[in-house]
Amino acid sequence: MAAHVAGRKAELEVNMLVRDPHVCRSINDNHLNCKYFPVYKLPENLIATTDVKAALLGADFCLHAVPVQFTSSFLEGIAQHVDPNLPFISLSKGLELNTLRMMSQIIPQALRNPRQPFIALSGPSFALELMRKLPTAMVVASRDKKLANAAQQLLASQYLRISTSSDVxxxxxxxxxxxxxxxxxxxxxxxxxxxxxxxxxxxxxxxxxxxxxxxxxxxxxxxxxxxxxxxxxxxxxxxxxxxxxxxxxxxxxxxxxxxxxxxxxxxxxxxxxxxxxxxxxxxxxxxxxxxxxxxxxxxxxxxxxxxxxxxxxxxxxxxxxxxxxxxxxx
CATH class of the missing domain: 1.10.1040.10 (N-(1-d-carboxylethyl)-l-norvaline Dehydrogenase; domain 2)
Structure with missing residues (x-):
């Protein structure tokens, strides 16, 4: 998704927060994700970092792809760097095992901000086919219609059709x-x-x-x-x-x-x-x-x-x- 957004507009700076310094160097030096997509060239305006503060500073949206079971502990650790008005687009699908919480509940609670803007992104899509720019259709869901429309404008392209929904x-x-x-x-x-x-x-x-x-x-x-x-x-x-x-x-x-x-x-x-x-x-x-x-x-x-x-x-x-x-x- 980072590559998709960066590829849509060359003037955008897309920061990708990664954990592995080796992957970080691979993305920045060679514009390749050596771990997951080693043969797909990444846009030059996609910049990887292991620095949470640098990744989030001045961000307009956050595409959240941390697995569900690790989301709460991860976000609690970086909450101090998250702007309370930063919209989170959740790419993670699942339910928290012990609490049965959905991502729309996990993210605001982990960030200690019940008003944290939230959007769920879902639909039939494999990352590999998005990287190949094959025709795909997905859904963005938010209880805030303006927020859903904004996410639609961010993500929609010639090969990615985005529908909106209020049914989070x-x-x-x-x-x-x-x-x-x-x-x-x-x-x-x-x-x-x-x-x-x-x-x-x-x-x-x-x-x-x-x-x-x-x-x-x-x-x-x-x-x-x-x-x-x-x-x-x-x-x-x-x-x-x-x-x-x-x-x-x-x-x-x-x-x-x-x-x-x-x-x-x-x-x-x-x-x-x-x-x-x-x-x-x-x-x-x-x-x-x-x-x-x-x-x-x-x-x-x-x-x-x-x-x-x-x-x-x-x-x-x-x-x-x-x-x-x-x-x-x-």
Missing amino acids: TGVEIAGALKNVLAIAAGIVDGMNLGNNSMAALVAQGCSEIRWLATKMGAKSTTITGLSGTGDIMLTCFVNLSRNRTVGVRLGSGEKLDDILSSMNQVAEGVSTAGAVIALAQKYNVKMPVLTAVARIIDNELTPKKAVLELMNLPQVITRTLQTSSLCGLS
């Missing part, structure tokens, strides 16, 4: 839970259960996400839109998805610890899965597919037993013009 909860919940569903989809693939199983599982997972999100106050149209179904399809069906890859390897019989230790990026769905059971209980929603993923990750269930449990759920009587599911009428 819907965009965030869909973005978080689609990662858990992607693990389930990967498990089906890893177990070679076929296309019929995959279609049934993803359809059921979409229903579960919609049931929970609407109970939490989201709009059902958000869940069936670009940042919901659109993002779910991309993450569940494409091999570039980190969460899907975790599922494939689990379904193939690998151990979770071995999978995670071999990855150089965070699969947010692994942590978010732990919050699913608590949310399902809190909002009294039956979520057999997403709950099964949480139980597999916690070693309470094997993928094979999970499939047997799902297939042995009570059969459903379908009413006219309503959609049936594995666990009840939607």
Whole structure:
């Protein structure tokens, strides 16, 4: 996203706060991210730094890409350098494991500023395809319409279409839970259960996400839109998805610890899965597919037993013009 924004306007100075001095030097000296995108030239007006104060000084926007589980501690440590009026555009998707908080709650609380401007960015997008400038569509969500419009103007380009939404909860919940569903989809693939199983599982997972999100106050149209179904399809069906890859390897019989230790990026769905059971209980929603993923990750269930449990759920009587599911009428 830093490369995208910098590439749109050469007169912009885009500061990128990084932790690794080696990556920092690579970006500044060679205009390459040697760790993640070593073959993609970065704009010259993208400047990397390890200095928090220098990165944030005079900033108009902050694109926040710190993984969800580390966001609170990270922001608490730099809060003194953050302007209380600085809008945060959150790229991180997930729920904080112990508190069940969304990013729209985590960021203002960590910065000790309940009025910190917040925007959620979501939608079907892989970083690699953005770097290649392939056509992409995403959503910015904010309760402040002017703020959403400003973020749209910042990010929209010839190859990136940005829609706006006021449904922050819907965009965030869909973005978080689609990662858990992607693990389930990967498990089906890893177990070679076929296309019929995959279609049934993803359809059921979409229903579960919609049931929970609407109970939490989201709009059902958000869940069936670009940042919901659109993002779910991309993450569940494409091999570039980190969460899907975790599922494939689990379904193939690998151990979770071995999978995670071999990855150089965070699969947010692994942590978010732990919050699913608590949310399902809190909002009294039956979520057999997403709950099964949480139980597999916690070693309470094997993928094979999970499939047997799902297939042995009570059969459903379908009413006219309503959609049936594995666990009840939607």
